[in-house]
Amino acid sequence: MCPVRTIQSGPDAVQRPPAPSGDTALRALAPTHAPPALPDSAAALAKADALADAFARDAAARDRDRLLPWHELDAYVASGLWAITVPAEFGGPGLDSGTLAESVARIAAADGSLGQIPQNHYYALEVLRVGGSEAQQRYFYERVLAGERFGNALAEIGHKDFKRRTRLLRDGERCYIEGIKFYCTGALYAHWIPTLVVDDSLGDGTTFLAFVPRWADGVSIIDDWDGFGQRVTGSGSVHFERVEVRPEWIVPFQASFERPTTIGPFAQLLHAAIDLGLARGAFAATLDFVRDEARPWVDAKVERASDDPLAIERIGDIAVGIRAAEALLRRAARFVDAAQAEPDARTVAEASIAVAEVRAATTVASLDAGSRLFELSGTSATLDDRRLDRFWRNARTHTLHDPVRWKYHAIGNYVLNDVLPPRHGAL
Incomplete structure (x- = not known):
């Protein structure tokens, strides 16, 4: 077993407590209160404006001292904005792309890192909408409506090509992930880490997006992003050491581009x-x-x-x-x-x-x-x-x-x- 570990920087960085593993961990992921539903674009943009005003006040200090925005992200999710693309047929607002883009722009004007962190969350929801089964959509949309957030583990570093080297391994009915990712914006703060994997069993490089619980055994999240900009996006490394994922958490990815x-x-x-x-x-x-x-x-x-x-x-x-x-x-x-x-x-x-x-x-x-x-x-x-x-x-x-x-x-x-x-x- 390799427990989750976070390495954070800054004198006042918040260390979140460790969570239990297994099915108990999935229950522990859920926020205490579900965010409110935002009925229309006007309500969503009003929330974005209020958050932007609050986020702007300490943006310079977060940048200077690299203070990770745990509380700000909790407020951002609690506003309901992270759920605005959930389709109406699944209980979400299903707001248009213009409202989403404008809400992100208003947050980014206040703090560029806070504007970028949910980008991969929305991206995962779009992958789910396009390629997920109805059961997968219903399950993960419910998670988002309950206040859970997605990060990402898509890109890899250290190679001149764009080949993916993180593997999905199958052992009978069980599935495991092995590999290392970088530029994992939002993974540090996420409840789930959608991870791009190559299915070895198919032998043709076919890729899938596996939704990995952030506290799963074998997941290590390392806060080693040291770029001179976007300093508190948490865009560092995620290591997967024989991380088990359920088959129903694996969503087609490559097929969505065919x-x-x-x-x-x-x-x-x-x-x-x-x-x-x-x-x-x-x-x-x-x-x-x-x-x-x-x-x-x-x-x-x-x-x-x-x-x-x-x-x-x-x-x-x-x-x-x-x-x-x-x-x-x-x-x-x-x-x-x-x-x-x-x-x-x-x-x-x-x-x-x-x-x-x-x-x-x-x-x-x-x-x-x-x-x-x-x-x-x-x-x-x-x-x-x-x-x-x-x-x-x-x-x-x-x-x-x-x-x-x-x-x-x-x-x-x-x-x-x-x-x-x-x-x-x-x-």
């Missing part, structure tokens, strides 16, 4: 929302600093930095980029909703291209806003106690998730040659 589905564009839409939020957060910080603290350049011959004509021009330019990204996000969400309703090669391609367009726009907007914050605020904005660099660091880290140059390639090939973009599970 036909047109929205898993890819849905995931990318959320990444765009995170980057948009980072741009908004940096821009808000810029406006505050220029109005209240920055000094005008001597040649401007004005008393206030906010009256500097060149600063005003730069502010207008940033604003246009963010507004364009917001419009593209709303547009892309509509394409994702349409493809979810009627998935075929063309509708899914259109959704993928619309999302690629907003990914390109939000990448530029987030990096630009984070950098120009300092251009317009001056040297005093770089003082470490302000932690204003976190906006750029978070944007630079998150926008590396997948290369924007390939977004432009997919867009160009589609509009010029009518070549449909590839379908794959890259997040």
Whole structure:
């Protein structure tokens, strides 16, 4: 037996108590109170605004001291926002992709890490919606409606190829997982860890998504993420040492990409929302600093930095980029909703291209806003106690998730040659 262990950093990091194993552990996973149902988009966005106001207050301290946001995540889940994509036929709100994306953007504007942590939770729910059996959907949707959260163990590190090396092993009727994952955003905080595995018994590299209880015997979660941005996402390692999983927790994954589905564009839409939020957060910080603290350049011959004509021009330019990204996000969400309703090669391609367009726009907007914050605020904005660099660091880290140059390639090939973009599970 290899017990779960968490390695956390920071002087005030919270160490959650160990949980029992086996079926008792599954019962121990359940939160004390189920989150409220959010009936519509207005209610969901009002919750997101309230949370964002609260999360923003200590965002700089969490970044500086790497304080893991256990209590903030509990509040986030308790709001009901983590359940808004559960379909109505399974008792959830079934809210649209635009509401989801906007709620994520508003949280990310306050704290980029808190905006990213649920991304893989929503991704797992989409995989479940597309490829899970009705029994699997009902079981895991009920878990989410009860307040449980999903992390992820999808990516692997240390190899130049994209082959998955984490295996699903079968021993009679029993299934086990062996392997090591990295970039496991949210796994540290999760009740379940959806894990991408290769089924050895099939001999053809077929992949599945196995929902692994976070406290299962043989699971080790190591908080070894040390990127300079998105510092408290918990995006470190998960080790699996002969971890047993029930067959009914194993959901088809590869099969969902052998036909047109929205898993890819849905995931990318959320990444765009995170980057948009980072741009908004940096821009808000810029406006505050220029109005209240920055000094005008001597040649401007004005008393206030906010009256500097060149600063005003730069502010207008940033604003246009963010507004364009917001419009593209709303547009892309509509394409994702349409493809979810009627998935075929063309509708899914259109959704993928619309999302690629907003990914390109939000990448530029987030990096630009984070950098120009300092251009317009001056040297005093770089003082470490302000932690204003976190906006750029978070944007630079998150926008590396997948290369924007390939977004432009997919867009160009589609509009010029009518070549449909590839379908794959890259997040």
